[in-house]
Amino acid sequence: xxxxxxxxxxxxxxxxxxxxxxxxxxxxxxxxxxxxxxxxxxxxxxxxxxxxxxxxxxxxxxxxxxxxxxxxxxxxxxxxxxxxxxxxxxxxxxxxxxxxxxxxxxxxxxxxxxxxxxxxxxxxxxxxxxxxxxxxxxx
Amino acid sequence: xxxxxxxxxxxxxxxxxxxxxxxxxxxxxxxxxxxxxxxxxxxxxxxxxxxxxxxxxxxxxxxxxxxxxxxxxxxxxxxxxxxxxxxxxxxxxxxxxxxxxxxxxxxxxxxxxxxxxxxxxxxxxxxxxxxxxxxxxxxxxxxxxxxxxxxxxxxxxxxxxxxxxxxxxxxxxxxxxxxxxxxxxxxxxxxxxxxxxxxxxxxxxxxxxxxxxxxxxxxxxxxxxxxxxxxxxxxxxxxxxxxxxxxxxxxxxxxxxxxxxxxxxxxxxxxxxxxxxxxxxxxxxxxxxxxxxxxxxxxxxxxxxxxxxxxxxxxxxxxxxxxxxxxxxxxxxxxxxxxxxxxxxxxxxxxxxxxxxxxxxxxxxxxxxxxxxxxxxxxxxxxxxxxxxxxxxxxxxxxxxxxxxxxxxxxxxxxxxxxxxxxxxxxxxxxxxxxxxxxxxxxxxxxxxxxxxxxxxxxxxxxxxxxxxxxxxxxxxxxxxxxxxxxxxxxxxxxxxxxxxxxxxxxxxxxxxxxxxxxxxxxxxxxxxxxxxxxxxxxxxxxxxxxxxxxxxxxxxxxxxxxxxxxxxxxxxxxxxxxxxxxxxxxxxxxxxxxxxxxxxxxxxxxxxxxxxxxxxxxxxxxxxxxxxxxxxxxxxxxxxxxxxxxxxxxxxxx
Numbered sequence: 001x002x003x004x005x006x007x008x009x010x011x012x013x014x015x016x017x018x019x020x021x022x023x024x025x026x027x028x029x030x031x032x033x034x035x036x037x038x039x040x041x042x043x044x045x046x047x048x049x050x051x052x053x054x055x056x057x058x059x060x061x062x063x064x065x066x067x068x069x070x071x072x073x074x075x076x077x078x079x080x081x082x083x084x085x086x087x088x089x090x091x092x093x094x095x096x097x098x099x100x101x102x103x104x105x106x107x108x109x110x111x112x113x114x115x116x117x118x119x120x121x122x123x124x125x126x127x128x129x130x131x132x133x134x135x136x137x138x139x
Numbered sequence: 140x141x142x143x144x145x146x147x148x149x150x151x152x153x154x155x156x157x158x159x160x161x162x163x164x165x166x167x168x169x170x171x172x173x174x175x176x177x178x179x180x181x182x183x184x185x186x187x188x189x190x191x192x193x194x195x196x197x198x199x200x201x202x203x204x205x206x207x208x209x210x211x212x213x214x215x216x217x218x219x220x221x222x223x224x225x226x227x228x229x230x231x232x233x234x235x236x237x238x239x240x241x242x243x244x245x246x247x248x249x250x251x252x253x254x255x256x257x258x259x260x261x262x263x264x265x266x267x268x269x270x271x272x273x274x275x276x277x278x279x280x281x282x283x284x285x286x287x288x289x290x291x292x293x294x295x296x297x298x299x300x301x302x303x304x305x306x307x308x309x310x311x312x313x314x315x316x317x318x319x320x321x322x323x324x325x326x327x328x329x330x331x332x333x334x335x336x337x338x339x340x341x342x343x344x345x346x347x348x349x350x351x352x353x354x355x356x357x358x359x360x361x362x363x364x365x366x367x368x369x370x371x372x373x374x375x376x377x378x379x380x381x382x383x384x385x386x387x388x389x390x391x392x393x394x395x396x397x398x399x400x401x402x403x404x405x406x407x408x409x410x411x412x413x414x415x416x417x418x419x420x421x422x423x424x425x426x427x428x429x430x431x432x433x434x435x436x437x438x439x440x441x442x443x444x445x446x447x448x449x450x451x452x453x454x455x456x457x458x459x460x461x462x463x464x465x466x467x468x469x470x471x472x473x474x475x476x477x478x479x480x481x482x483x484x485x486x487x488x489x490x491x492x493x494x495x496x497x498x499x500x501x502x503x504x505x506x507x508x509x510x511x512x513x514x515x516x517x518x519x520x521x522x523x524x525x526x527x528x529x530x531x532x533x534x535x536x537x538x539x540x541x542x543x544x545x546x547x548x549x550x551x552x553x554x555x556x557x558x559x560x561x562x563x564x565x566x567x568x569x570x571x572x573x574x575x576x577x578x579x580x581x582x583x584x585x586x587x588x589x590x591x592x593x594x595x596x597x598x599x600x601x602x603x604x605x606x607x608x609x610x611x612x613x614x615x616x617x618x619x620x621x622x623x624x625x626x627x628x629x630x631x632x633x634x635x636x637x638x639x640x641x642x643x644x645x646x647x648x649x650x651x652x653x654x655x656x657x658x659x660x661x662x663x664x665x666x667x668x669x670x671x672x673x674x675x676x677x678x679x680x681x682x683x684x685x686x687x688x689x690x691x692x693x694x695x696x697x698x699x700x701x702x703x704x705x706x707x708x709x710x711x712x713x714x715x716x717x718x719x720x721x722x723x724x725x726x727x728x729x730x731x732x733x734x735x736x737x738x739x740x741x742x743x744x745x746x747x748x749x750x751x752x753x754x755x756x757x758x759x760x761x762x763x764x765x766x767x768x769x770x771x772x773x774x775x776x777x778x779x780x781x782x783x784x785x786x787x788x789x790x791x792x793x794x
Binding site: 009010011012013014015016019020023027028029030031032041042043044045047104105123124126127128 | 208209210212215237240244283286287296319320321345346347348349350351352355359363366370375376379425426427428429430431432433434435436438440452454
């Protein structure tokens with residue numbers, strides 16, 4: 001099980017992670033498709049990084065009325081089964097960590113899948129150091 | 140076919156309130172690479188020598204690069220192109236931040252604005268909607284206030300906004316267009332063009348927008364190679380850690396730091412306060428900031444938490460601002476510089492020009508050319524933070540000498556008279572950026588040729604400093620000239636070759652939307668990777684040589700634009716002081732005559748003209764050169780001028 005460590009104070013606000021995420025999953029660039037979001041108050045340079053943290057509570061998984069969300073083994077991310085999903089947004093509303101986003105076009109949740117173990121969002125961040133892949137699991 | 144550049148142009152005529160979209164022909168991408176290159180061709184076609192900079196016919200062209208919107212590292216920049224009020228010539232201004240990214244995502248490769256609104260307006264540009272909106276309540280507001288007001292009115296914090304401050308409204312000749320609050324499309328008075336058009340801001344909503352590349356797999360591979368090569372450059376870490384003001388103190392020790400309005404090249408003490416290290420150690424640095432898709436993050440966000448300037452916050456200062464508002468004025472009080480930087484950004488003044496005109500005023504006061512009756516009763520002194528802040532307000536209010544200074548250094552000196560042109564550090568109407576040209580001859584040649592005027596933003600020939608700059612720099616000089624021995628800034632030989640390569644790669648860099656630090660400060664992004672990323676994103680099939688030739692085509696077209704305006708070899712000069720007064724500190728410390736003698740400059744210019752197929756008699760590219768670069772259309776307009784080109788000079792090129 002791995003996770004992405006975030007240091008918000010090191011985020012440069014470049015949005016490279018968002019574009020990398022969209023490109024990795026869809027082959028094009030659309031910030032609205034990203035499973036990581038940089039919330040940047042440009043004036044004050046206050047930045048929050050929103051992304052699934054693979055929390056202990058698994059509120060989204062528990063909130064799903066049809067079992068469309070489950071925990072991937074061995075990577076530990078939340079996986080989503082579109083064939084079951086009833087698009088009720090309960091997962092989106094349940095997450096207290098801003099880790100679930102809603103794809104307005106397709107009407108499905110967007111949750112970080114760690115790019116199946118090779119997260120693309122961390123690559124543009126190598127020098128900034130705000131995102132780092134960590135393995136094994138947190139203690 | 141999907142591509143990161145589709146030639147889609149949003150036209151907005153503010154006079155008629157007409158809004159329409161056109162698709163450019165393929166040549167704009169194939170021969171001019173989109174971005175800056177395509178915009179240069181658009182400016183050539185949409186304006187002519189009769190077009191006054193402040194007129195309905197002048198245009199403002201906002202152009203994200205042809206790769207902007209993709210994840211290519213640092214490709215998020217945007218070029219703004221227009222005919223410049225202070226120079227009367229071609230002007231391109233490159234901005235960071237996230238407005239370029241948002242524009243591209245909203246579906247436009249260029250936004251062309253013409254005409255003049257009858258009352259203040261701002262533009263809303265979204266994926267599905269473009270609107271001209273009333274800005275009468277926003278007119279008069281600063282940059283921060285404007286951003287806040289528009290985000291609040293449209294109830295959208297995610298908007299990316301380019302706007303002018305009061306400087307642009309007052310038609311200041313060095314008013315910037317401020318993007319994402321703190322990123323200036325600076326120099327040349329683009330903000331004045333916007334202000335004259337009654338256009339306060341452009342607010343871009345990128346939600347729902349998508350950017351494609353032609354070959355995602357090839358693109359991913361080329362972008363990853365670019366990222367790796369750029370991070371492997373020895374300069375990468377320093378840029379992130381200290382930003383652009385990494386070596387201000389070392390420049391002072393080496394007598395290369397423009398000080399006291401270019402009378403000195405060295406500060407006796409305190410130069411260490413004008414550095415990125417100081418920003419960090421003194422606790423001003425809140426964050427290292429990156430423009431869209433930047434992998435370095437050289438930009439600084441700074442705050443002052445205590446002392447007389449408590450509550451100051453802005454981005455920067457960059458090296459140029461430290462040198463312009465600092466060493467140029469003999470100021471080493473970093474808090475005063477940070478405050479001046481904040482005011483300049485919020486009012487929308489270009490900091491390089493601002494420092495230049497204030498430096499000119501202090502020297503004029505010292506020499507008795509202006510007096511307290513011109514300065515609002517204030518004694519102007521070197522090394523005095525209060526002088527800086529007082530003068531910024533005086534210029535903003537256009538009071539006393541401020542009413543002249545807002546027009547820029549050339550006009551201020553001309554209207555003041557006496558010998559004051561000698562210490563007005565400008566040429567062709569543009570205040571010079573903070574490079575000590577008397578100790579850097581590639582820079583000197585490049586500044587003399589730059590179609591914008593004497594500054595560093597069409598070239599950045601740092602490589603001529605060799606290992607004194609970075610360990611990669613001598614290799615770059617060897618690649619260009621055949622030998623590392625030419626990596627020595629006091630030489631005059633091979634400067635033409637060095638400048639030409641830097642001009643060409645800089646044009647390509649801008650056109651694609653990359654940051655110039657990727658190609659001319661760090662060197663990881665080379666000709667091959669430029670071509671590889673461009674080809675994969677757009678479906679073109681260019682060799683590295685062909686992409687550099689396109690760079691030369693862009694540079695040459697920009698030259699032709701100014702020639703059509705009446706410029707000639709006679710305009711290829713530097714500020715009077717640098718060609719006529721020795722750099723005293725530099726002469727003591729370095730093996731150089733420490734002056735850019737006219738004969739030396741002429742010889743370097745001759746070399747450059749011959750190398751690039753230009754006629755040394757008048758500085759015109761020859762007919763053969765234009766034909767080779769497929770610029771026959773320029774030849775048709777220039778042919779008649781060749782014979783008489785040297786008989787007159789345009790107003791902006793007079794002292």
